[in-house]
Amino acid sequence: MAWMILRRMLSAVGVLLLASIVIFVVIAVSGDPLADLRDRQPPVPPSVIQAEEQRLGLDLPLHERYLNWVGGLFQGDLGPSTIATRDIGAELTDRIGVTLRLVVVAVVIALILALIAGTVSGLRQRRFPDLVLTPMTFVMLALPSFWMAVLFKQWGIYFNEQVGASVFATVGANSVPPPQGFVPFLLDSAAHLVLPTLVLILVHFAAWSRYQRTAIAESLAGDHVRFAVLKGLSRGRVVRSYVVRPALVPIITVVALDLPVLLSGAVITETVFQWRGMGGFLLESINLRDGNAVLAWLLIAAFAVVVFNLIADLLYAIVDPRVRYGN
Amino acid sequence: MTRIRRLSYIAMAAALSFTAAACTSQGPSNDAQNQTETQDVVAGGEITIAATSPITDWNPISANGDTTGQRQQQWPLYPHPFLTLPDTSVVINEALLEKADVVETDPMTVEYVLQDGVQWSDGTPIGVDDFVYTQAVQDPSKCAECLAAFTEGYSDITSIEASEDGKTITMVYSEPFSEWRALFNYILPAHVAEGYGDLATSFNEGFSKNVPEFSGGPYIIQDYTDGISMTMVPNPNWYGEGPNLETITTRYITGQGEQLTALQSGEVQLVYATPTVDTMDQARQLPNMTINTGSTLTYYHLGMKTTGDVMSDPALRSAIATALDLGDMRERTIGQFAPDVPQMKSSVYVPGQQIGGQEAYRDNMTDLGIGAGDVEGAIGILEDAGYTITDEQLIQPDGTPLRDLSFLTLGTDVLRMEVAQIAQQQLLALGITINIDAADGARYSPALREGDFDLMATGTALDLGPLSMQQWYGTDAPRSFGYSNPEADALLEAAASELDPAAQIELMNELDRVLLGDGVVLPLFGTPMMAVYPNTYGNIFINPSKYGTTMNVEEWGLLAEPGTS
Numbered sequence: 001m002a003w004m005i006l007r008r009m010l011s012a013v014g015v016l017l018l019a020s021i022v023i024f025v026v027i028a029v030s031g032d033p034l035a036d037l038r039d040r041q042p043p044v045p046p047s048v049i050q051a052e053e054q055r056l057g058l059d060l061p062l063h064e065r066y067l068n069w070v071g072g073l074f075q076g077d078l079g080p081s082t083i084a085t086r087d088i089g090a091e092l093t094d095r096i097g098v099t100l101r102l103v104v105v106a107v108v109i110a111l112i113l114a115l116i117a118g119t120v121s122g123l124r125q126r127r128f129p130d131l132v133l134t135p136m137t138f139v140m141l142a143l144p145s146f147w148m149a150v151l152f153k154q155w156g157i158y159f160n161e162q163v164g165a166s167v168f169a170t171v172g173a174n175s176v177p178p179p180q181g182f183v184p185f186l187l188d189s190a191a192h193l194v195l196p197t198l199v200l201i202l203v204h205f206a207a208w209s210r211y212q213r214t215a216i217a218e219s220l221a222g223d224h225v226r227f228a229v230l231k232g233l234s235r236g237r238v239v240r241s242y243v244v245r246p247a248l249v250p251i252i253t254v255v256a257l258d259l260p261v262l263l264s265g266a267v268i269t270e271t272v273f274q275w276r277g278m279g280g281f282l283l284e285s286i287n288l289r290d291g292n293a294v295l296a297w298l299l300i301a302a303f304a305v306v307v308f309n310l311i312a313d314l315l316y317a318i319v320d321p322r323v324r325y326g327n
Numbered sequence: 328m329t330r331i332r333r334l335s336y337i338a339m340a341a342a343l344s345f346t347a348a349a350c351t352s353q354g355p356s357n358d359a360q361n362q363t364e365t366q367d368v369v370a371g372g373e374i375t376i377a378a379t380s381p382i383t384d385w386n387p388i389s390a391n392g393d394t395t396g397q398r399q400q401q402w403p404l405y406p407h408p409f410l411t412l413p414d415t416s417v418v419i420n421e422a423l424l425e426k427a428d429v430v431e432t433d434p435m436t437v438e439y440v441l442q443d444g445v446q447w448s449d450g451t452p453i454g455v456d457d458f459v460y461t462q463a464v465q466d467p468s469k470c471a472e473c474l475a476a477f478t479e480g481y482s483d484i485t486s487i488e489a490s491e492d493g494k495t496i497t498m499v500y501s502e503p504f505s506e507w508r509a510l511f512n513y514i515l516p517a518h519v520a521e522g523y524g525d526l527a528t529s530f531n532e533g534f535s536k537n538v539p540e541f542s543g544g545p546y547i548i549q550d551y552t553d554g555i556s557m558t559m560v561p562n563p564n565w566y567g568e569g570p571n572l573e574t575i576t577t578r579y580i581t582g583q584g585e586q587l588t589a590l591q592s593g594e595v596q597l598v599y600a601t602p603t604v605d606t607m608d609q610a611r612q613l614p615n616m617t618i619n620t621g622s623t624l625t626y627y628h629l630g631m632k633t634t635g636d637v638m639s640d641p642a643l644r645s646a647i648a649t650a651l652d653l654g655d656m657r658e659r660t661i662g663q664f665a666p667d668v669p670q671m672k673s674s675v676y677v678p679g680q681q682i683g684g685q686e687a688y689r690d691n692m693t694d695l696g697i698g699a700g701d702v703e704g705a706i707g708i709l710e711d712a713g714y715t716i717t718d719e720q721l722i723q724p725d726g727t728p729l730r731d732l733s734f735l736t737l738g739t740d741v742l743r744m745e746v747a748q749i750a751q752q753q754l755l756a757l758g759i760t761i762n763i764d765a766a767d768g769a770r771y772s773p774a775l776r777e778g779d780f781d782l783m784a785t786g787t788a789l790d791l792g793p794l795s796m797q798q799w800y801g802t803d804a805p806r807s808f809g810y811s812n813p814e815a816d817a818l819l820e821a822a823a824s825e826l827d828p829a830a831q832i833e834l835m836n837e838l839d840r841v842l843l844g845d846g847v848v849l850p851l852f853g854t855p856m857m858a859v860y861p862n863t864y865g866n867i868f869i870n871p872s873k874y875g876t877t878m879n880v881e882e883w884g885l886l887a888e889p890g891t892s
Contacts, residue, residue: 041788043806045390048390085536157588157592160593166593171594171595176375176555274581274585
């Protein structure tokens, strides 16, 4: 197991290095980070442009800039931002916290619901409640997430208008200024969390529950299940140990692939509800052509991919004995 | 139909009707207006403003801090010698100054007389040291390392002295500088700078990186949460009238649509933005709102390259200028949502612009026959120059077909894209094919500066009068795309040093006729702006300057008689 983890980590470093080179080159050739500064009216003095070029290392050859960036990484320096006052590391830390706050609750709820709904649907195919759940999840899958987010936002505002109170907040993670006291703060946070969390839950619940349903259906058709039934095991045990457990492997894979994306920023939900998370960080950095900030985001995203794939590998070994024995 | 299926249909129908209810307008639509009259307001209350971008540089006169959003957000924190009124006239800030005048012309000497008791929030008097510091950091001869946004004029100041009582500050310029009122637009506190270090360190680091704990304006920052909000409360040592509102919070919300939704939900109370058809419609559907619309000193215009293989021919440029119907362009673009913003018929002044109390704007286009959509006239010009139109294709005097012309525009700017498409349509009548080059932000500006176009659509801010024009049309100017005309250069130079407003207006209008005659600029309309806020607030105006709506922030307030807005 330890060797497997080490192997994974080493290959992840290679992937990360390659990805950073590609992203670095793509950003470097995609536009001038000082374009806005050069475009000012009245024009900014040439000495200022020159000073900014030096600060960002734009006067150096591309490979030298990349090596400087990699060298800085080992000293904990993520490189200068196109915004002189921006501390990329500090901002990323804040943003990760915001995204985690938004995503963790949504993922847990979505996963539990998806497992339950997918399993029930799979076990009771073309019967109630599958007849309700299946069309419902297809509708959710068909709805673009940005549209769903906007719709929920409008619903929230409409609800507030009807009850004459701000039950649902639609902007940011907290009110400004945030309420004093633990309980009021908690309630305020909840008011801001409900709508974006609902959007994320529904979007992921829909996809994950379909995977789970399919996995259950496949599992049900397996010879091992027939064998367990013929052996006279109880229905509960057959379902628990011979149907659901092997059916967890595909959903682990899917969730392990989705989670890094989510942690890298639920871009649409964050944008619509104005949460200042990882997704917003990436969009802003691209707009600013802030290469070092994009690279820092990439590092986090790549790290998340590696970690969640590793966790998925470990979970495979837990739910599927063949993986353990194979090793 | 089973019971379950029936239940699903009922649930879906209920969800759809709920959605429809949520998305339907709740009240009568609002009409846009251009409110400029001061109203009676009461003390107290608060407001939250939606802003697109947070502050990234706290120094409003540094290269990175001098951006539209940051200027507007930081205006309430600094003393300003002059103010721009909604009608574009520039007036003295009577809270700060008793008067400010050119007292001698050779050498040009300007005298500022401070009001009694003007001070920073910590009680330090605002005085000559602040002017000296603000000038030094924008004068490359005194601080070459200072990353200032603008240095013109400041480097012409040879001395700054104060009278014995400190009330009168006298500045001597080495050269006449007509736009002296545009200088010292944010006066930085010298005593705060001292604590930050030398000139360059205090300017580039101290003022840029630290949230100001001082104020020389009506408000002072109480709290700033990076990327989330900025809260301002009245400056306890404010020396002017007001302010009325007890708290002004700026909330950072990206996207106009999101800002208007936040306005609808009551999470912000003011959206100040450049409207589009969609956002204006959205604003009109919000109940109990005031919508102020107006235009600014920044205007949209077309431009033509005057060099190169085909555009160097004055006849071709003249024909294009004559055939384009610029009024139709206005009608089909901003006319859809800001019908009160007029077509511009001058490239140097916006309609109604006042300079030194005198009407500066003149229609210089009509006499020259520019922008009237006169296709017959344009064909006549071309035929006189030897061109012909065969099979809907313009043939040059040498018998070869005119190549397709490239129209450079900013792909992300809806208005500029629409203007390009209309121009493309209108020039078909001359047998000219236009290829629209919709560049992104990264490519647009370099392409513009390098003259990589035949026609283009862009915007120019006229806040600095002749200096604003010089950056484009002066020979070898910073934004020059190859245009050069000695007559224009001479007029630009004369206007930049002309201290008499009447004479300057004459020079600028003459320059306008030269530029229009060369076809290098075809003005369209001022950039429209909208301010949307609950109709319980008053005195929030469209400010035409680049400093934005917070210029009169101390006058904002809750209406004494709500509903009169």
